Amino acid sequence: MFTLGAQGLKILLQLLSVVTLSRLLTPHDYGLIAIVLVIIGIGEIFRDFGLTSASVQAPELSDGQRDNLFWINTGIGVVLGTVMFFLAWPVQEFMGDPELIAIIRVLSVTFLLNGLTTQYRAQLMRALRFRSIAGIDIAAATVALGSAIMAALLGAGYWALVLQQIANSTVLLAGAVIAGRWAPRWYSRRHEIRSFIRFGWNLVAANLLSYGGKQVDTLIVAGRFGTTSLGLYNRSYQLIMSTFSQIRSPLSDVAIPVMSRVQRDEDRFNSYVISGQIALGYGLGIPIALVAGLADPVVRIMLGPQWMQAVPYMRLFCGATLMSTLAFVGYWVYVSRGLGSQLFRYSLVEVGIRVACVTAGSFFGMLGVAVGVFVEPLLSWSLSIYWLSRITPIPVKALWLGGFRIVGLTATVTCVSWLTSLAIQAGVWLTLLAGIGAGLAGALIFLVLPVYRRDARELVGFIRLMIRRERTS
Structure with missing residues (x-):
């Protein structure tokens, strides 16, 4: 119920975003961002690699396994961010919109931010700390919306939507780290995570198919x-x-x-x-x-x-x-x-x-x-x-x-x-x-x-x- 209440506030913020930004920006601006978000959405499935659900669903999870999962998600985020950065030119060639190059390259940083966030958020879910999760989500949505509106009012155009994505990911990371209160140790082979990878891979494949279809x-x-x-x-x-x-x-x-x-x-x-x-x-x-x-x-x-x-x-x-x-x-x-x-x-x-x-x-x-x-x-x-x-x-x-x-x-x-x-x-x-x-x-x-x-x-x-x-x- 607390999660639903907090989500109600997020929806109000999204509706405020729709009402405000739709009057400050054009359909072309939204079309550009929509193309980039499709690419990001595909990458996010690989970046998570199903390890959020794998760690939440596991009957037991040691600190060492948690730390290993953190580094896997972070490493995948780095790789995907790099790939997206260099994909900017072929995507622009396909769509014929030069503005896409800069948008894609700037938003590639979200993979790193979200990779760092993944296991912090998973551990909050596993501990049923729904108050903390809801508070973080509301703070991120509020800061992101405020940043986007301010940028749009200053004439930033589609960059206001880019800033909204960056601000949201940044606040989610900061909030998860503060609420999580744990520092990951270095990756260690002593802590087995094959079962998590196996479960995660099946989930990645299913989510990738579902997302691609959508x-x-x-x-x-x-x-x-x-x-x-x-x-x-x-x-x-x-x-x-x-x-x-x-x-x-x-x-x-x-x-x-x-x-x-x-x-x-x-x-x-x-x-x-x-x-x-x-x-x-x-x-x-x-x-x-x-x-x-x-x-x-x-x-x-x-x-x-x-x-x-x-x-x-x-x-x-x-x-x-x-x-x-x-x-x-x-x-x-x-x-x-x-x-x-x-x-x-x-x-x-x-x-x-x-x-x-x-x-x-x-x-x-x-x-x-x-x-x-x-x-x-x-x-x-x-x-x-x-x-x-x-x-x-x-x-x-x-x-x-x-x-x-x-x-x-x-x-x-x-x-x-x-x-x-x-x-x-x-x-x-x-x-x-x-x-x-x-x-x-x-x-x-x-x-x-x-x-x-x-x-x-x-x-x-x-x-x-x-x-x-x-x-x-």
Whole structure:
């Protein structure tokens, strides 16, 4: 609960960033940074090498093993930073934008900063020090946003976004070192880490496949429609999918270490899986549904009238985010049970589905690409439950029925809020508030059904359980 509260503050900061920087910068600026962040995202998967999850999931971890993992992550960060520095020229040649050279070379330093941070943060997660993690994240987001706004006001253009990335990584490192309170000793062969590398490699392969699949749409839009179109597409994508993923990711920091501890208690483990889907599905699904129904006033308020072309993309991304959220609990199961190789094989199929959907959609323009992004998780959610049921005991029926209930409620919320926005011919803020009120009222009506009242009790019980865990820790 503390993690969720802190993440709420981070989301407010991100929304403030969207509102402010979207009015100070251009779609071209965002398009340039989006290209570079794709490269950084691929490198970050290798830089982490799955060793964060490996060290968190391990039943036992000695100080020597922790120190060795620190130096491995740092060394990988140095290598990747060097590689990215020299990749600047070929990337610029491919995209045809000279500004990319300096951007890529400056942002290459983030690999070193993040490599130094990795094991400090992993040890905080392992110790369930969620207060410290949340405080560090909020401080980093605040400093980064303040730096970017100041630079944008001074006319720095896309360099404001570059500064935002550098400032965020720097503060994350400083905060993790201060909170961690340990100094790594030199690498020693006496402390065996092969099992961590083996687990990490499988996770790297799975995450790389997943990330590559998720960036197919960005690469297609950049290659076929240019950086300005990419900026429009990427801004709507970031506003929806990245914002809500910022809630899911910190929840993984809580769920994975907790589920790893109870993995031998099947009943308790399954209870966490069911409750996790309900918490994610309703907790994120209702806000997502409201944004989908009220995309028009949301874009006018958050981005400004010059971004109104983003409305249909946002609605499709809302649907994609909801369905991927329902499937996200499966990722917790894979990692907490140490099923790295099985996750890799599943990711191969999932990425194949996404590539096929997005590629087919691209023949119908940018909107077709967004439709492909929406269709993929519709198919992958069903596959995820079936795949997991074949390799580990999970409550299949409860997950299926719970997912359908969540989809039914959120679809109703979207329709009610959208129809309300069409009926209200008034100012943008009044339209937004009326749509939110009507959508929430539509959600409350479902409580007349016993099955939804049971879900509500399950959700309240999950919240109380998290509060008790926080107090006892």
